[in-house]
Amino acid sequence: MDVKTVCLGVLTLGDASGYEIRKLFEDGPFQYFTDAGFGSIYPALNKLHGEGLVTCEQQTQSGRPDKKVYSITPQGRASFAEAIRATPGPDKFRSDFLLSLFFEHFLPHDLIVGAVDERIAWYRAKLEHMRCCDRSGWGTGPVFVNEFGQAVYSAALAFLEENRSKLIETGNGSTDHQAAE
Amino acid sequence: MDVKTVCLGVLTLGDASGYEIRKLFEDGPFQYFTDAGFGSIYPALNKLHGEGLVTCEQQTQSGRPDKKVYSITPQGRASFAEAIRATPGPDKFRSDFLLSLFFEHFLPHDLIVGAVDERIAWYRAKLEHMRCCDRSGWGTGPVFVNEFGQAVYSAALAFLEENRSKLIETGNGSTDHQAAE
DNA sequence: TATATAATATATCAATCTGATATATAACGA
DNA sequence: TCGTTATATATCAGATTGATATATTATATA
Numbered sequence: 001m002d003v004k005t006v007c008l009g010v011l012t013l014g015d016a017s018g019y020e021i022r023k024l025f026e027d028g029p030f031q032y033f034t035d036a037g038f039g040s041i042y043p044a045l046n047k048l049h050g051e052g053l054v055t056c057e058q059q060t061q062s063g064r065p066d067k068k069v070y071s072i073t074p075q076g077r078a079s080f081a082e083a084i085r086a087t088p089g090p091d092k093f094r095s096d097f098l099l100s101l102f103f104e105h106f107l108p109h110d111l112i113v114g115a116v117d118e119r120i121a122w123y124r125a126k127l128e129h130m131r132c133c134d135r136s137g138w139g140t141g142p143v144f145v146n147e148f149g150q151a152v153y154s155a156a157l158a159f160l161e162e163n164r165s166k167l168i169e170t171g172n173g174s175t176d177h178q179a180a181e
Numbered sequence: 182m183d184v185k186t187v188c189l190g191v192l193t194l195g196d197a198s199g200y201e202i203r204k205l206f207e208d209g210p211f212q213y214f215t216d217a218g219f220g221s222i223y224p225a226l227n228k229l230h231g232e233g234l235v236t237c238e239q240q241t242q243s244g245r246p247d248k249k250v251y252s253i254t255p256q257g258r259a260s261f262a263e264a265i266r267a268t269p270g271p272d273k274f275r276s277d278f279l280l281s282l283f284f285e286h287f288l289p290h291d292l293i294v295g296a297v298d299e300r301i302a303w304y305r306a307k308l309e310h311m312r313c314c315d316r317s318g319w320g321t322g323p324v325f326v327n328e329f330g331q332a333v334y335s336a337a338l339a340f341l342e343e344n345r346s347k348l349i350e351t352g353n354g355s356t357d358h359q360a361a362e
Numbered sequence: 363t364a365t366a367t368a369a370t371a372t373a374t375c376a377a378t379c380t381g382a383t384a385t386a387t388a389a390c391g392a
Numbered sequence: 393t394c395g396t397t398a399t400a401t402a403t404c405a406g407a408t409t410g411a412t413a414t415a416t417t418a419t420a421t422a
Contacts, residue, residue, distance in 0.1 A: 001277045019400050033279040065387045065400045081287045088277035096182045096269035098214040104322035106262045141285035155336030200371050246371045246416045
């Protein structure tokens with residue numbers, strides 16, 4: 001799903017600036033299954049504006065820099081409704097952490113331990129964030145997606161907690177000396 | 182982790198052509214946590230060759246096109262060992278399927294049902310593929326990573342199977358008529 | 363026999379995206 | 393006053409994606 005389409009989706013929920021859209025991807029309910037940075041959001045909003053799928057209003061704020069608030073047009077809504085009907089591609093789990101563990105014999109023991117424990121803490125924090133938010137008033141879709149995310153992240157966390165010892169037993173991992181040669 | 186580094190990692194396991202590396206990302210043990218296409222693998226191998234991190238030997242084959250077989254050099258091995266020590270970034274789960282379910286009210290009911298059932302079948306097939314391979318002879322890292330993947334994919338599958346009904350109850354999703362307007 | 367399809371194999375490229383950097387306003391605490 | 397943080401937009405080099413082109417050979421189909 002390209003960034004233009006995802007931005008249109010966010011704008012179906014209400015008007016927003018590029019900065020606000022970015023925050024939804026970073027901290028909000030979208031963070032567990034999609035992503036986009038400023039470098040793709042701002043150009044996407046400009047293109048959508050050029051295509052008449054959104055309108056833009058410059059807003060002066062007190063105590064903050066001005067912002068450009070975008071609103072979806074009826075054409076934008078129709079375009080989104082059509083785009084979202086396409087058969088979605090496969091789900092993807094991507095992890096440099098797992099890649100490095102695959103090559104665990106290249107890593108010094110203490111680095112493996114540190115990486116696993118850091119990742120356990122990271123998954124705990126993410127899960128807490130997913131669970132803490134007030135879901136009353138959420139629709140069927142957002143609740144389903146949030147709970148799907150919880151299920152997947154819980155499984156990852158549980159696996160790390162339960163199998164941590166298998167990876168960090170003495171004998172796994174290389175010493176600094178070996179890794180350097 | 183950039184494609185150059187991942188290619189180096191694969192080559193630490195043995196010599197391979199670009200085509201073979203691609204197959205490992207598509208069907209092999211790497212498919213559950215990393216990815217790269219021909220469009221990035223071939224340029225990456227050329228750059229690695231230019232940097233002296235791999236050597237290349239053209240191999241004539243009978244019954245098949247010629248291939249370029251790459252081997253990692255000691256410098257390549259050292260470069261990989263160093264690159265893999267960097268603290269890995271966050272794990273990412275990316276899903277256009279979940280994105281479309283988030284906006285479930287834009288989708289006709291039959292399309293939601295079809296998408297969910299298709300995804301259930303897809304996760305079942307992936308899991309079967311992960312479980313069927315012979316893991317005897319695998320090292321600690323590959324086994325750990327494979328089992329992590331199984332845990333995560335199983336959780337996703339179980340969630341879909343258990344919560345399918347919540348999403349496809351009558352009343353969820355729009356009719357074709359509403360979605361088109 | 364001819365033809366289509368699929369698998370093997372490499373290469374290239376436009377469009378897109380990432381991640382970093384630049385610029386600016388203003389709040390807040392030290 | 394100074395540094396840090398948050399808000400806000402913009403740009404861009406470099407990397408990646410996804411599609412397309414090209415070629416060889418095996419296998420199935422008509």
